[in-house]
Amino acid sequence: MESKALNQLFSKGWAEFSSSTDDDTLVDLSKKTGEIIVHPNGNYIDYLKPKNKEEATKNTFSYNFELDKFPFHTDTAFWELPARFVLLSCENKSDTGTTFVTFNDIYKDLTSLEISELKKSIFLIKTTTKNFYTSFLNKHLNQEFIRFDSNCMKPVNKSAKTTLEIIDEKLNKLAINKITWDKPKVFVFDNWKILHGRESVKNNENRILKRIYIK
Amino acid sequence: MSWEREPLFVKSKLFFEKGFDEDKESPFFGLWCAMGLELLIRSAVANVSPTLLAEPDPLHQNLLHALNLGSAKSKRKSLGTVQVLSLCQTLITDFTEEHFKISSAIINQRNEELHTGGAAFEDYPTSQWIAGFYKCCKILSEFQGESLNSLLGSEIEEEANIILSEVKEEEFGKTKSAIAAHKKVFENKTEEDQENLKTESEKNSNKLAYRGHHRVKCPSCSSLATVIGEPYGKENIETSDGEIIVRQSILPTKFHCTACELKLNGYNALTAANLSNHYTRRTIYSPEDYFDMINPDDFDRISEKFHEFGGYEEYNNE
Numbered sequence: 366m367e368s369k370a371l372n373q374l375f376s377k378g379w380a381e382f383s384s385s386t387d388d389d390t391l392v393d394l395s396k397k398t399g400e401i402i403v404h405p406n407g408n409y410i411d412y413l414k415p416k417n418k419e420e421a422t423k424n425t426f427s428y429n430f431e432l433d434k435f436p437f438h439t440d441t442a443f444w445e446l447p448a449r450f451v452l453l454s455c456e457n458k459s460d461t462g463t464t465f466v467t468f469n470d471i472y473k474d475l476t477s478l479e480i481s482e483l484k485k486s487i488f489l490i491k492t493t494t495k496n497f498y499t500s501f502l503n504k505h506l507n508q509e510f511i512r513f514d515s516n517c518m519k520p521v522n523k524s525a526k527t528t529l530e531i532i533d534e535k536l537n538k539l540a541i542n543k544i545t546w547d548k549p550k551v552f553v554f555d556n557w558k559i560l561h562g563r564e565s566v567k568n569n570e571n572r573i574l575k576r577i578y579i580k
Numbered sequence: 581m582s583w584e585r586e587p588l589f590v591k592s593k594l595f596f597e598k599g600f601d602e603d604k605e606s607p608f609f610g611l612w613c614a615m616g617l618e619l620l621i622r623s624a625v626a627n628v629s630p631t632l633l634a635e636p637d638p639l640h641q642n643l644l645h646a647l648n649l650g651s652a653k654s655k656r657k658s659l660g661t662v663q664v665l666s667l668c669q670t671l672i673t674d675f676t677e678e679h680f681k682i683s684s685a686i687i688n689q690r691n692e693e694l695h696t697g698g699a700a701f702e703d704y705p706t707s708q709w710i711a712g713f714y715k716c717c718k719i720l721s722e723f724q725g726e727s728l729n730s731l732l733g734s735e736i737e738e739e740a741n742i743i744l745s746e747v748k749e750e751e752f753g754k755t756k757s758a759i760a761a762h763k764k765v766f767e768n769k770t771e772e773d774q775e776n777l778k779t780e781s782e783k784n785s786n787k788l789a790y791r792g793h794h795r796v797k798c799p800s801c802s803s804l805a806t807v808i809g810e811p812y813g814k815e816n817i818e819t820s821d822g823e824i825i826v827r828q829s830i831l832p833t834k835f836h837c838t839a840c841e842l843k844l845n846g847y848n849a850l851t852a853a854n855l856s857n858h859y860t861r862r863t864i865y866s867p868e869d870y871f872d873m874i875n876p877d878d879f880d881r882i883s884e885k886f887h888e889f890g891g892y893e894e895y896n897n898e
Binding site: 482505506521 | 591594
């Protein structure tokens with residue numbers, strides 16, 4: 366990865382740049398960012414296609430939202446420690462953009478009372494294999510990170526319910542950033558600082574997004 | 581089942597939140613705090629490595645689970661609490677033998693509460709363990725890059741700091757001397773004077789009980805006296821037939837006995853006198869008073885409110 370893009374990733378939390386989208390290039394770029402987290406099937410890269418309910422696994426975004434837009438969320442929020450970086454690239458051109466907001470932008474608009482609610486929030490993450498407690502604002506080795514996925518995080522205290530309302534309100538108010546897949550490029554973001562989503566799928570197109578998790 | 585630091589820490593926060601929703605003298609406050617403390621101890625150890633929470637076994641099955649490599653067929657088993665506490669002593673410099681003993685005592689009460697038909701925390705008043713509890717929470721939180729604030733919130737952190745800040749030893753000696761001196765003066769009075777003072781003190785205490793004071797026995801002359809203190813934590817509000825009941829936890833900080841004139845100030849002085857048990861102030865309001873509503877027939881009150889807002893101002897279009 367160009368050093369400029371890498372610098373931007375660490376300072377702003379995301380970087381978008383033109384690049385070849387072949388698998389080897391993407392793996393190479395990911396290795397320059399950190400250590401690739403190998404998918405349970407043994408591969409480095411996930412190939413994501415828009416799906417209908419019938420094709421999707423239960424309780425996934427595709428199952429719940431099908432071809433509609435995906436709400437903002439942390440990728441792998443259901444992992445005890447979510448992936449630090451996510452690298453995305455589109456194999457073909459696509460009219461369906463990837464949307465994102467930075468937590469910095471959300472934070473700027475928060476009152477001290479709202480920040481306190483976010484810190485006090487407690488959610489239960491429930492998946493088919495495990496469940497555990499978490500918060501919207503977390504800490505790992507003295508590094509703070511956000512975790513947000515209304516799909517798998519159920520509020521267990523009052524502050525968590527308030528947090529959902531606060532985040533919902535801020536997301537409706539904030540200007541949304543968008544990555545358009547109009548040419549070969551890479552979008553890499555800090556998953557601990559950025560919430561991302563997907564626009565609703567346009568024209569039932571055949572969109573193949575490549576994804577690599579990095580720690 | 582998770583042995584990672586963050587889920588353990590967040591779960592301890594949840595248990596403390598449940599505890600602080602209870603009245604401080606309730607056994608459930610003690611029980612939730614004890615369970616939260618156990619999780620906090622485990623999260624502090626997990627901060628070094630979650631593998632330390634795996635019960636050692638010859639085939640390393642539990643260790644493999646801690647490394648997320650365990651077999652679905654084998655159940656994971658956590659290290660016993662006493663061993664986790666010992667690990668805290670080894671790993672955390674500030675966690676001394678004294679903190680080990682305090683934590684063990686609180687957790688033992690939790691065991692008695694859960695394993696027997698008795699109400700263990702009923703006989704283990706909050707004042708006996710709360711200072712040590714806050715001290716352990718502070719050490720264990722800070723060790724993992726957290727704080728009393730991130731664990732318990734700013735209001736409870738403030739209360740904890742009051743309890744933790746005072747110099748204990750000096751205060752204990754001074755308080756014991758004051759109690760002994762007042763006892764001596766009181767005992768030198770005639771029996772009749774003593775009886776009269778006791779009766780007056782009882783009447784006075786009963787009156788003060790309606791003004792937020794809490795009745796206690798004077799450690800010097802055994803008359804009925806009162807303590808008063810600082811409210812802390814959130815108010816619990818209940819509604820019942822035509823009334824609103826507000827319950828607020830109080831940290832006692834002042835004692836006064838009108839019979840022997842003993843006065844004590846500060847939480848630690850009250851602890852030395854065995855008077856620092858937290859209590860709950862229960863205030864009953866009518867809905868009108870609670871919401872500051874005005875009866876439309878009450879012209880005096882309407883007039884008062886009218887003047888409060890500055891009365892009628894003439895229309896001015898400038």
